[in-house]
Amino acid sequence: MKKTISIILVATALLLAGVAAYQYISGNGDGLPAGFVQGNGRIEAEEVEIAPTIAGRVEKVLVAEGSLVAPGDVLVEMDTDELSAALDRAKAEVALAHQTKAEAEAVVVQRQSEKHRAAQEFERARSLLASENIPESLFEERETEHQVAEAVLGAAMARVATAESQIAAAEAEVRRIAAQIEDSTLFAPMQGRVLYRLAEPGEVVGSGAPIMTILSLENIYMEVFLPAREAGLLPIGAEARIVLDALPDFAIPATVTFVSPEAQFTPKQVETLSEREQLVFRVRVRIPEDLVAGRIEHVKTGLRGISVIRLDAAAAWPEALERRIPPELFE
Structure with missing residues (x-):
């Protein structure tokens, strides 16, 4: 009995420590050491629409919403x-x-x-x-x-x-x-998950009209917005960590793959220093494909969290962000 209580207390302490570390990091970024920057975002994936090249009647729709599909899987058969x-x-x-x-x-x-x-x-x-x-x-x-x-x-x-x-x-x-x-036989172009079924058997669809939408699981990422001062120092390929609200105890390794060349939410012409500091740029942080592939059945888009990006390659990661993705992630 005492052993069981001890295990519970240890587990509770670890959970509280993880939550505290997450709150410490995700508050306003002040807890981050020099050389790091963070932004809020959510897990996203590229959406691909599956559509016929010519108008026709849908004969079969072979997958349901939420189904995982692999490249080459038959998704839809049109009447021929x-x-x-x-x-x-x-x-x-x-x-x-x-x-x-x-x-x-x-x-x-x-x-x-x-x-x-x-x-x-x-x-x-x-x-x-x-x-x-x-x-x-x-x-x-x-x-x-x-x-x-x-x-x-x-x-x-x-x-x-x-x-x-x-x-x-x-x-x-x-x-x-x-x-x-x-x-007239529509195949899955990549590994993904069916997001929407937009047509059912018997319906007539036009050329190029989508029959379903697939989330590509080959490109999982989080988009964050960073101030101009920090985005200007950010190199493509910079190392990052993603911490999800649902999994505050773990940091997911990621890489910066895109920094927008245009500022957002500000006037096109800015003259003063204070206005220039208000500029924000869209940054995409991508989770490595091999990391996603090993847990493809558990990947879900829409999960919210933060992304911490290392601006200085020589800066040491905080201990709270050194934890790597566990085998049971997304389970």
């Missing part, structure tokens, strides 16, 4: 009956275009034979005219027949080229429709 019929028709047009080309090539062979015969008759008539064995009118007739045969052959060859263009166009249409059918 109309596209399948169009694909069959396009394939038939390809076959017809090939048949038309074969017929045109057969005509070319025939016209080549006629041209060859007309050319022989023309040369014979030329020789006979030179020896004055035929009248000039007959020679002119053979010359005209030769010219007509050349023209007819050219037209036949042009029809072959037209048939080849028709084949290319029909095959392109087959590829286009096949791509639309392939795009």
Whole structure:
């Protein structure tokens, strides 16, 4: 019994110490040593909308809100009956275009034979005219027949080229429709969690209209706002710690990945020193992807807390912020 009471007292003391350290840090930042700065924020993730490339009817929605999805998971299947019929028709047009080309090539062979015969008759008539064995009118007739045969052959060859263009166009249409059918199955582009289902089976949606929204769990971060004096000293890649309201005993390692180039909540033109000190800049602090991946099922966005950023790489972290993320975080 005494041992149980002792364990409870120790656990309570640790909890109170953690809460005290959190309050010490999260109050107004005055408790931080030189070389550190803090800001308030919440855990966020990139939102990705899943939408079809063409309008159509939703056939299946395979995930529910809150579901975890991995890259390549099937999320939505669109109805493809109309596209399948169009694909069959396009394939038939390809076959017809090939048949038309074969017929045109057969005509070319025939016209080549006629041209060859007309050319022989023309040369014979030329020789006979030179020896004055035929009248000039007959020679002119053979010359005209030769010219007509050349023209007819050219037209036949042009029809072959037209048939080849028709084949290319029909095959392109087959590829286009096949791509639309392939795009009618919507996959998860990254690891994430389904935030919203915006359409249900049977509904007709437009091209580009979102069917669901996914929170990307590959980029988990907290955004804070820092004064200009401190943001100006902040390098990209600076080390940080995130302390959540729900887990005040632990500090989550993070890294500064973005500092806004523009100030916010202030006039564009500031002249006095006091106004310049009121400028704040948006700073993004990102949790490492490998840290998130190991606890992906427990990650939740919207958790509020603070982010403490080290401005001076030589400054030692306070003991309260040296604690690393425990294995059971987010459980």
